[in-house]
Amino acid sequence: xxILNDIIDWVENKPAFxxxxxxxxxRNNELTxxxxxxxxxxxxxxxxxxxxxxxxxxxxxxxxxxxxSTSNDNIRLSKITNIDNIxxxxxxxxxxxxxSGLTVVYGDNGSGKSSYxxxxxxxxxxxxxxxxxxxxxxxxxxxxNDKKADIEYTIDGTNFSIVNLINETINDNTLKKIxxxxxxxxxxxxEGEDEIAFIPQGLSIVEKLAEAVKKIEALLNLDLSAPxxxxxxxxxxxxxxxTTAKVFLNSLSSNSTLNELRAESDWNITKNSRIExxxxxxxxxxxxxxxxxxxxxxxxxxxxxxxxxxxxSLENSxxxxxxxxxxxxxxxxxxxxxxxxxSSTKAFSDLPIEGVGNSSWKLLWESARKFxxxxxxxxxFPKVANDSNCPLCLQNLxxxxxxxxxxxxxxxxxxxxxSYDEALEKYELVIENLNRLxxxxxxxxxxSNELDELIEKYSEKQVEYLETLSKQKDYLIGLFNxxxxxxxxxxxxxxxxxxxxxxxxxxxxxxTNEKLRVQSIDEDLKPLIKxxxxxxxxxxxxxxxxxxxxxxxxxxxxxxxxxxxxxxxxRTITTLSNxxxxxxxxxxxxxxxxxxxxxxxxxxxxxxxxTKGQRGKQYHYLRLDEENANGIALKDILSEGEHxxxxxxxxxxxxxxxxxxxxxxxxxxxxxLDHKWRNKISKRIAEEALERQVIVFTHDxxxxxxxxxxxxxxxxxxEVKSLTRKKIETGIIATNPPWDALPVKKRIGILKNDLVKxxxxxxxxxxxxxxxxxKPFYGRLRETWERxxxxxxxxxxxxxxxxxxxxxxxxxLTDLTDGDYNLIEENMKKCSTYMTGxxxxxxxIESAPDSDEIEADLxxxxxxxxxxxxxxxx
Numbered sequence: 001x002x003i004l005n006d007i008i009d010w011v012e013n014k015p016a017f018x019x020x021x022x023x024x025x026x027r028n029n030e031l032t033x034x035x036x037x038x039x040x041x042x043x044x045x046x047x048x049x050x051x052x053x054x055x056x057x058x059x060x061x062x063x064x065x066x067x068x069s070t071s072n073d074n075i076r077l078s079k080i081t082n083i084d085n086i087x088x089x090x091x092x093x094x095x096x097x098x099x100s101g102l103t104v105v106y107g108d109n110g111s112g113k114s115s116y117x118x119x120x121x122x123x124x125x126x127x128x129x130x131x132x133x134x135x136x137x138x139x140x141x142x143x144x145n146d147k148k149a150d151i152e153y154t155i156d157g158t159n160f161s162i163v164n165l166i167n168e169t170i171n172d173n174t175l176k177k178i179x180x181x182x183x184x185x186x187x188x189x190x191e192g193e194d195e196i197a198f199i200p201q202g203l204s205i206v207e208k209l210a211e212a213v214k215k216i217e218a219l220l221n222l223d224l225s226a227p228x229x230x231x232x233x234x235x236x237x238x239x240x241x242x243t244t245a246k247v248f249l250n251s252l253s254s255n256s257t258l259n260e261l262r263a264e265s266d267w268n269i270t271k272n273s274r275i276e277x278x279x280x281x282x283x284x285x286x287x288x289x290x291x292x293x294x295x296x297x298x299x300x301x302x303x304x305x306x307x308x309x310x311x312x313s314l315e316n317s318x319x320x321x322x323x324x325x326x327x328x329x330x331x332x333x334x335x336x337x338x339x340x341x342x343s344s345t346k347a348f349s350d351l352p353i354e355g356v357g358n359s360s361w362k363l364l365w366e367s368a369r370k371f372x373x374x375x376x377x378x379x380x381f382p383k384v385a386n387d388s389n390c391p392l393c394l395q396n397l398x399x400x401x402x403x404x405x406x407x408x409x410x411x412x413x414x415x416x417x418x419s420y421d422e423a424l425e426k427y428e429l430v431i432e433n434l435n436r437l438x439x440x441x442x443x444x445x446x447x448s449n450e451l452d453e454l455i456e457k458y459s460e461k462q463v464e465y466l467e468t469l470s471k472q473k474d475y476l477i478g479l480f481n482x483x484x485x486x487x488x489x490x491x492x493x494x495x496x497x498x499x500x501x502x503x504x505x506x507x508x509x510x511x512t513n514e515k516l517r518v519q520s521i522d523e524d525l526k527p528l529i530k531x532x533x534x535x536x537x538x539x540x541x542x543x544x545x546x547x548x549x550x551x552x553x554x555x556x557x558x559x560x561x562x563x564x565x566x567x568x569x570x571r572t573i574t575t576l577s578n579x580x581x582x583x584x585x586x587x588x589x590x591x592x593x594x595x596x597x598x599x600x601x602x603x604x605x606x607x608x609x610x611t612k613g614q615r616g617k618q619y620h621y622l623r624l625d626e627e628n629a630n631g632i633a634l635k636d637i638l639s640e641g642e643h644x645x646x647x648x649x650x651x652x653x654x655x656x657x658x659x660x661x662x663x664x665x666x667x668x669x670x671x672x673l674d675h676k677w678r679n680k681i682s683k684r685i686a687e688e689a690l691e692r693q694v695i696v697f698t699h700d701x702x703x704x705x706x707x708x709x710x711x712x713x714x715x716x717x718x719e720v721k722s723l724t725r726k727k728i729e730t731g732i733i734a735t736n737p738p739w740d741a742l743p744v745k746k747r748i749g750i751l752k753n754d755l756v757k758x759x760x761x762x763x764x765x766x767x768x769x770x771x772x773x774x775k776p777f778y779g780r781l782r783e784t785w786e787r788x789x790x791x792x793x794x795x796x797x798x799x800x801x802x803x804x805x806x807x808x809x810x811x812x813l814t815d816l817t818d819g820d821y822n823l824i825e826e827n828m829k830k831c832s833t834y835m836t837g838x839x840x841x842x843x844x845i846e847s848a849p850d851s852d853e854i855e856a857d858l859x860x861x862x863x864x865x866x867x868x869x870x871x872x873x874x
Contacts (some may be wrong), residue, residue, distance in 0.1 A: 003584055004066035007205060010576055012059060017042040017568045021212050025205045026066055030173060031212050040216045043567060047560040075177050075662040076693045077151040078160055080119055085142040086133055086149055087115040099157060101717025102689035105697045106704050106738045111723040112731025113697050117667045119149045122168050126180040133168050138728035151175060167641035177660060182667035186647035190622060190634055203580050210573045224561055232551040237540055242530060254559035256552045267542040271535055277327035278532040279730025285521055294516040297509045304502050308448050311499040317437055318472045323489045326430060326476060333427040334485040336420040343416050434477050439466045455501050462498045581611060585657055592595045592656040596649035600680050607646055622646065639678035649682060663693040670703050682706040686716045701740050744791050747784040748862050755858060759851045769850040775836040782831035784861060792868050827860060
């Protein structure tokens with residue numbers, strides 16, 4: 001086969017695992033899971049990651065095998081059998097298919113048709129979405145059990161094999177040569193891209209190679225994530241920068257060697273002792289480090305200043321300038337208080353009640369002011385005009401009352417009152433501040449303890465100092481509580497206090513720090529620390545030597561695995577696929593696509609089939625070939641019929657470039673289409689059935705009749721299966737095709753079988769049961785007379801399910817007599833009398849015709865059929 005030789009020539013200079021993969025694909029057509037595992041090991045052999053033993057490809061032998069190979073086996077379906085727990089399908093039914101020509105499986109909605117199609121979609125090749133296979137909802141015992149079916153097929157018509165479907169998984173991919181076309185397929189062709197399904201064997205081998213290479217790449221990536229290759233994060237090891245250990249770790253890579261690791265991790269007892277000696281020398285030197293002392297002193301100063309500042313705050317409130325301010329505040333309060341009392345006595349001494357002028361009275365006066373001003377919407381309180389009223393009792397004010405109101409307002413606004421209010425506010429603030437002073441120093445106790453070590457008897461002096469300050473506070477509060485003026489406020493002795501002692505200590509520490517700042521031991525420490533860091537680095541490498549060794553191995557293995565993964569790039573495979581497609585397929589596919597569109601009568605818009613390669617596979621897609629089609633999606637402008645027509649044309653054009661004539665399956669290919677598209681598609685399906693086994697599933701009786709009509713015209717073998725159901729069981733194969741699709745002769749045969757059953761009922765059952773059973777018989781007999789008129793009398797010129805009047809059939813119409821009319825009218829009238837659906841008078845059918853009379857009625861139709869056929873032949 002030329003295409004196989006092209007592939008063999010191409011792979012000779014490719015990686016060994018590609019060569020072995022092509023060898024196995026050409027010989028076996030598939031790669032198993034074990035093949036993929038072995039190919040991964042072969043890929044690793046070149047990098048010494050595996051010692052897998054394999055035979056190199058003998059290319060001369062492979063070419064000889066390819067020259068003698070064949071791939072044109074035609075697979076035909078035989079039957080679906082051994083169904084178990086798939087939806088509600090009958091476990092005993094077997095759906096058989098005619099070995100050649102066309103098999104139509106007709107079923108109403110809910111008859112099990114879709115369930116059979118689901119089995120085929122999971123077993124054969126289909127595009128788009130695969131339906132889910134569910135448990136039998138009517139059988140609760142089946143939940144959790146396997147959902148199974150067997151699909152029998154043959155290649156030579158003599159030997160039969162079986163593909164097992166279990167839980168939507170098949171044990172053999174042989175049936176992938178058979179394609180299922182349905183609504184999902186139609187959408188997939190127009191809306192998306194898909195790999196070309198029907199291509200020469202050689203090109204499919206290229207695609208399978210690409211799939212295998214990607215699987216091997218995935219397995220190699222999985223190896224990269226293995227726990228054994230988990231990184232040791234050596235970067236987190238605490239190693240000083242200025243050491244050979246740090247240089248070694250920074251340069252650690254897949255190029256590092258174990259000899260380098262051994263050299264860096266050399267360790268002995270002498271080095272260990274040297275680390276101990278250096279550590280002691282450094283600690284001893286650091287103990288005399290001026291910087292350490294300086295830092296210690298600065299921290300002490302910060303702590304001591306906290307205590308000193310707290311003492312200073314107390315002194316600021318109880319001594320010095322504070323006493324002058326306190327004396328001024330107390331005396332000012334006392335003098336303004338006396339002046340206010342004298343002024344009040346003078347102003348209110350002649351009043352009949354006491355307390356006028358005090359704070360309660362002033363509060364009453366200001367409330368009256370507010371009430372009056374808000375009510376009168378004025379600021380004239382107190383109003384002492386001729387017609388003024390008292391704001392409290394609302395009576396007219398006399399001259400004496402007016403004079404008194406004026407005195408009251410003058411008193412309230414007097415400067416003495418304002419001075420007293422200000423003095424009182426300051427006086428109360430002083431007392432509040434004095435009461436707020438605290439002498440609890442528990443939080444500073446650690447500082448006091450530290451000062452005890454530096455100042456003799458410091459704690460005792462602090463206690464005495466705080467007692468003195470506390471007594472001064474009590475003394476001052478007593479003076480203010482007396483509310484009397486004073487000539488002098490006694491001060492306290494605060495020389496040589498804990499505060500001054502701390503100040504002197506801080507001064508001494510600062511002087512010491514000035515000297516420490518110019519001293520250093522850095523030059524003495526540097527060589528010791530450098531040697532110590534170097535030894536510690538070597539010790540760290542020694543301690544982690546096993547992990548670092550594994551890390552070097554890990555990096556080397558990862559580097560080699562990445563090189564293996566680099567061999568899994570499918571770009572060159574895609575290029576090969578493109579070249580082979582151009583050479584063997586592209587032009588044929590495009591030409592056949594246009595031919596199929598012409599056969600289906602599609603002429604509305606220009607459509608082109610295009611192909612492109614990606615990841616070693618060939619994808620085809622459809623595009624508009626119109627001048628103004630930029631940016632317009634094909635799916636957005638097609639009618640449903642055009643959509644289905646283009647999808648079917650694509651599907652059939654792929655079939656035309658296939659090297660085999662395996663079966664194809666259509667699932668309701670004309671759903672929702674009008675009669676014009678149905679007829680075109682039914683004709684094209686019948687044409688294809690002359691070349692291969694074709695299976696059609698449909699619930700459309702009109703489409704079924706069109707298929708029968710086109711099959712008859714093309715002399716294509718046709719077998720019609722009919723599905724029925726019980727209440728909880730579907731997919732039952734009916735003994736006859738659907739009644740509506742049967743011709744007169746076959747209907748008469750069915751009625752004869754029904755008559756046998758009717759005679760048995762007449763003999764063994766009651767008259768009532770027999771009478772009820774005669775009604776549907778006469779209903780079917782009438783329908784057969786109606787079909788007789790269409791098929792025999794009118795020679796199918798006009799049919800109820802037909803889409804046209806077939807004028808060519810008029811030439812064989814037989815002249816009819818009054819006897820013909822009367823015979824037909826009489827028998828159809830009798831059928832109407834006894835059939836279900838006509839509510840006749842009870843007196844007309846007191847008793848049903850016996851079986852002999854029914855047989856005679858059927859015989860009339862059978863004899864008349866023979867007579868009319870003779871008359872037509874004459």
